[in-house]
Amino acid sequence: MTQELRLPWDDDPDDLYEHAPCGYLTTLPDGTIVKVNQTFLAWTGYTRGELVGHRRFRDLLSSGGQIYHETHYAPLLRMQDEVNELAFDVVCSDKTTLPTLVNSVLARGPAKEPRAIRTTVFNATDRRSYEQELLAARKRAEDSERRIQVLQQIVADLAAAPTEAEVAEAVVRAPEPAFGAASSSIYLVDADRDLIIAVASTDPTTGNWDDMPRSSKRAVARVAERGDLHVVGSVGEARQHFPDLVDNMRRSGRNTVVLLPLTTGPTDENTGTETLGVLAFSFTGERKLSDAELRVVRLLGQQAGQALDRARLYDDGRRREERAAFLAETTRCLDEMHRLNPRARRLIDRVVPEIADWAVLSLSIGNGIHEEAGGSPPDADLLAQAQHRATVASVPSFPPPGDPLGCVVLPLTARGRVLGTLSVRMAPDRRGAAAERAFLIDLADRAGLALENARLYEQERETARTLQRSLLAADLPKGDIRFAVDTHYQAAGLDLEVGGDWFDAFLINKDRLVVAVGDVVGRGIDAATTMGQLRSAIRALAGDAVGPARLLQGLDRFVERVETARMATVAYAEVDLNTGELTYACAGHLPPLLQAPLGLPEFLLQARSAPLGSRAGDTRRTEHRLRLPPGSRLLLYTDGLIERRTRPIDQGFEVLSREFARRRDAPLPGLTAGLADLLVGRDHADDVCLLCLSLGSEERIERSLGADRQQIALLRADLRAWLVAHGIEPECRDAVLLACSEAVANAIEHGYRDDPFGVIDVVATVTGDAVEVRVADKGTWRGASTDVARGRGLQLIRESMDQVLFDRSSGTTVIMRRSLEAQ
Incomplete structure (x- = not known):
């Protein structure tokens, strides 16, 4: 007989519920536990009596779980009637936590009202461990x-x-x-x-x-x-x-x-x-x-x-390239400066701050140069000791670690002699100490040779300049109050050879003055020798009955025998000191510049012909005459003053004319040097030669002008030129001009207020100790006793002059006197 097979679902339902592989909970809508299976009790260690009717489900959760229950679990359950796989940590009776996954279903009644919550609880301990392992991995x-x-x-x-x-x-x-x-x-x-x-x-x-x-x-x-x-x-x-x-x-x-x-x-x-x-x-x-x-x-x-x-x-590699570039650029920069002092300064400027914090250059050549630059140099005594060691030993002094000086002292040598030292402090370098030593030694060698070349250049340059000055005219006439001469010669700054520029001034007789400026082609000893011969020939040919045109003809015959003088240029002028008549001629030379007491400077463009000995151009020698008023200034110059490769020559003429006009009232001594400094500078490529002739003035100046205020400006210009010609200092000159202008203005305003055709006479005289000015009018001053003595104009006159007197015997005459003793 076959035994009947017992199926699983034929087991006791209560047993299945109690010992299911998951926990079961039934709670009321408020969370109160009304039913729980044995599995859940076994997991948590609670008894049924401890939970049923006494605890809510949320009471069994951890703190975080309770918050999550309130904010997520309960709202979702009310909305969806179920929630699935929500993770909660349940607190067991022994206070340990149990990882769980929770599914809940909300049961409702016929009227859809909440009746109970059925919850399934799964043990997630193994899953949590697995997840943690996965997270760790x-x-x-x-x-x-x-x-x-x-x-x-x-x-x-x-x-x-x-x-x-x-x-x-x-x-x-x-x-x-x-x-x-x-x-x-x-x-x-x-x-x-x-x-x-x-x-x-x-x-x-x-x-x-x-x-x-x-x-x-x-x-x-x-x-x-x-x-x-x-x-x-x-x-x-x-x-x-x-x-x-x-x-x-x-x-x-x-x-x-x-x-x-x-x-x-x-x-x-x-x-x-x-x-x-x-x-x-x-x-x-x-x-x-x-x-x-x-x-x-x-x-x-x-x-x-x-x-x-x-x-x-x-x-x-980069450091070697930079150092090589620095050496090459330093060599180039030093070659640009020919003089010793500028070359030494340029060396310091190159070293600091590009490769050193500070540098000290000490030389025992030239003028004992001692240059410093950058940072704070070390103790002077320590530096002097290191420099002495380097100079005596002729080898660089590199500081050992911990050296208080902290600098490198490089002897500067050239042609077997020590010229001085270059001391530098460089920023610490972690690499390439051997390469840095080689670089510094190379720098010292180049610097020493460059400075020695500059010294030799200056020595030879000074020799050349001494020769040049010895060939220029040194016996210019002086001591005659009728004229004054100011000259300036400036050799080319970038050339050792002497040039052919020259000037000269001499008296043919006691009343006739010669001024000349010329330029011989070429440079060197031949040009300087020719310059001396040409200057001597002019002095030999000049005479009372010769004149500029015949003198240039004689020079043409002279250059036929002196081939090196061919194509030389000359500006030659003779001045009659009694009449002020000027006779001039230019053989290929730049035109003289004339500044009369009034008006703008004027270039004298007549009487021009070809250079001496020229076989082309206009070789006919002519001359031109004009009268120079007292106080005039005549400037003769060579092409180095205005010619530049970077601008047209017309612009050079404009600059010269403008700057000469600005100095119309400047003292004559130093005038030519000032023009050269402004127009040329020191580092120029050509010689510059200037001669300025200033004609004296009569002892007194007499002017008559109409009762028109516009005449005052003309009077001031005329009077200023007269005062400058007499060498009156600027302070005294300005005071006299102010007082005279105020006196003339008073005469126009008070003496001729009703007479526009009135005439005012002005007479100024320079005596040995004072300048005296008389301003006279024939007008009628209303209330003369009060008008003369009051007003701002009279106050200015009295403050400007030392003595002021009034003469009203015939019209009104103001007599003003300014002492020269204060000058």
């Missing part, structure tokens, strides 16, 4: 990916960083994003100076942030020497291996420090590698680096080392 993967991305970015930054400083900046920023480091610092090895240099840090206040010898016992120096990675995981470990880290780790609270050598080869095999620096980074608290992280750390050290090696090669 994901985090490890994300951290690894992040480190790889950071490393890739670092590698890209290192590849794009051309200089050592930029590489160091990229490396010191790497540990924070790659490993979560709190701070990092980078040190570079300077093999030339046997130092380890602190370069950059994200937190300079931590650690022993300073340079150190490579032989130091500090952790960084020891890692640089060994070339292997060190991870210091605690203060105790630091005390055992690297004591210098202990204080910093305690003070900063950073208990893990990584010391990574930056090498040029593989980090797992130290053979053939070179340590270029050390990257030190630390973590807050203890931090254990995984094997994967350590592999990334080593890779960072290798990449950084290779980038540093490449950057140093680049820096060295």
Whole structure:
């Protein structure tokens, strides 16, 4: 007989409910538990009596779960009548938490009113562990990916960083994003100076942030020497291996420090590698680096080392190019200055601040030049000692570490002699000390040769100038009050050879004066000799009955025998000192410039002909006459004064005319030198020669003018020229002009107020000790006793003059006197 098969659904329903693989809860709409199965009670450790009728479902949840129940679970259940797979942590009877997933259904009555909530609870402990494992794995993967991305970015930054400083900046920023480091610092090895240099840090206040010898016992120096990675995981470990880290780790609270050598080869095999620096980074608290992280750390050290090696090669190449360019440019700049003092100044200007903080140049040649520039020079006694050592030994003095002077003293030598020293203090350089020595020695050699050449140039230039001056006229006439002569010669600033420009002035007889300016073609001794011959020939040919035209004809015959004088130019003029008559002629020379007492300057363009000995052009020699009023000035000059390659010659004539007019009232002494300084300067390419003749004036000036205020300006111009011709100083001259103008204005206003045709007479006289001016009118002054004595004009007259008198016997005469003693 076959036994009847018992199906699962034939089991006792109550048993199935009580021991189901999940928990069951039935609650009222307010959450009060009314039914619970044994499975849930077994999971949580509660008894049925503790829950049914006494606790709500939300009371069994954690704090966060209760908030979520209130803000999400209950509202969703009311809206949807069910919720699925909501995660809650259920608090068990022993206060532990049980991870669960909850499904709930809201049962409603016939009127749709809430009646009960049926909840299924699933144990999610295993699922939670699995999810946590998945999250941890994901985090490890994300951290690894992040480190790889950071490393890739670092590698890209290192590849794009051309200089050592930029590489160091990229490396010191790497540990924070790659490993979560709190701070990092980078040190570079300077093999030339046997130092380890602190370069950059994200937190300079931590650690022993300073340079150190490579032989130091500090952790960084020891890692640089060994070339292997060190991870210091605690203060105790630091005390055992690297004591210098202990204080910093305690003070900063950073208990893990990584010391990574930056090498040029593989980090797992130290053979053939070179340590270029050390990257030190630390973590807050203890931090254990995984094997994967350590592999990334080593890779960072290798990449950084290779980038540093490449950057140093680049820096060295760039530095050599910059130094070579600096030497070439310095040589060029020094060659532009021919004089010793300007060349020495230019050397200092080149050195500071481009390559040095300050520089001191001391020379024992020339005028004992001592130039200083930039910064604060060191103690004078120490500097003098170093300069003496360099001068005596003829070798550069490079400071050892810790030297209080801190500068390099370079002897400047040329042609086997020491000229002086160049002392410089340069900014510290981590690399290329040997290259810097070679550069400075090369600079000193070039500077010494340039300064010696400038000294020789000045010596030869002075010799040439002495020869030039000896050939110029030195016995110009003087002592005659009827005229005065001012001359100026300025040699070309960029040429050692003497030129052919010359001037001369002499008396044919006691009443006839000759002035001449000329220019011989070429330069050198031949031109200077020809200049002297030509000047002597003019003096020999000049005479009472000769005149400019016949004299130029005689010079034409002279140059037929003196070939070097051919094509020379001459401006020649004779002045009758009694009549003021000027007779002049120009043989190929620039026209003289005449400034009369009134009006604008005028170029004398008549009587022009070809240069001496010319075979082309107009060779007929003519002359022109005109009368020069007293106070006139005549300027003769050579082409170096106005000719420039950068402008038309007409513009040069305009500039000369304008500046000569501006100086119409200036004292004659120094007038030509002032014109040359303004129009030419000192560094010019051609000789400049000027001669200015000023004709004297009569002892008294007499003028009659109508009763018109416009006549006052003409009177002032005439009177000013007369006073200038008599050498009256500006203060006295201005006072006389003011007083005379006010007196004439009073005569017009009061004497001729009803007579526009009245005449005012003005007479001025210069005696040995004073200037006296008389202003007289024939008009009728109304209330003369009061008009003469009052008014602002009279006050100005009395303040300007030393003595003021009035004569009303025939009209009104104002007599004013200004003493010359104060001059």
